[in-house]
Amino acid sequence: MATLLHIDSSVFPTEASASRAVAEAFRKQWEEQHPEGTVIHRDLAAEPVAHITADAHLAGFVPESAHTPGQAAAFAERVKLIEELERADAILIGAPMYNFTIPSTLKAWLDNVILMGRTAGETQSAKGTPVTVIASRGGSYAPGTPREGYEYVQNYLKAVLADALGLDLEFIVPELTMASKNPAMADLVPLAEASHDRALEAAATRARRLAEHIAA
Structure with a gap:
């Protein structure tokens, strides 16, 4: 049976969050294809994982037999997250842009699962696993736009997910999500709605194709 790891990091509920809504469209299609499968859902806004500590960090570079009690406890929590990965x-990540980058809760999760010599480095224990990132943002940071240089979500996550962890990465980007809330962006509402609709369709299509590929 197929297993989907679903990570949400938006601070808003689904009805107010583009990343959650689009991720939900992906997950719904995935579950239709894998009704007997498993979904591991981590809502990092509701239940954040611990930010990396000195013990948790250093434990990754010390043999387990030499761990201090503090290192052993911290490392055990990291291992739980790593084993889920x-x-x-397949992996599904909701990554809204907050102040030009990802939420700190998502960064904390990444800091825990990136472990040199296991998930990163020469081994890359999850290498090749497909990961779909719903990278929503209030404006547009696409190539050619005035804020292109402020795009630190896709650039960062490509370095971490594709390069460091070796995952098979695809982004789905619903943008202009603040258009309906910001009067100065009122003229962009039709573009925002179109972007949202494209993202929903892309998420369902991506989930269906991945499900079919894994089942084959």
Whole structure:
């Protein structure tokens, strides 16, 4: 049975969050294809993982037999998250842009699962696993736009997910999500709605194709 690891990091509920809404469209299609499968859902806004500590960090570079009690406890929590990553057949991440980058809760999760010599480095224990990132943002940071140089979500996540962890990465980008809330962006509402609709369709299509590929 297929396993989907679903990570949400938006501070808003689904009805007010583009990343959650689009991720939900992906997950719904995935579950239709894998009704007997497993979904591991981590809502980092509701239940954030611990930010990396000195013990948690240093434990990754010390043999387990030499761990202090503090290192052993911290490392055990990291291993739980790493094992979820490793056993997933596909990964879905909601990554809204907050102040030009990802939420700190998502960064904390990444800091925990990136472990040199296991998930990163020469081994890359989850290498090749497909990961779909819903990279929503209030404005547009696409190439050619005035704020292109402020795009630190896709650039960062490509370095971490594709390069460091070796995952098979695809982005879905619903943009202009603040158009309906910001009067100065009122003229952009039709573009925002079109972007949202494209993202929903892309998410369902991506989920269906991945599900079919994994089942084959």
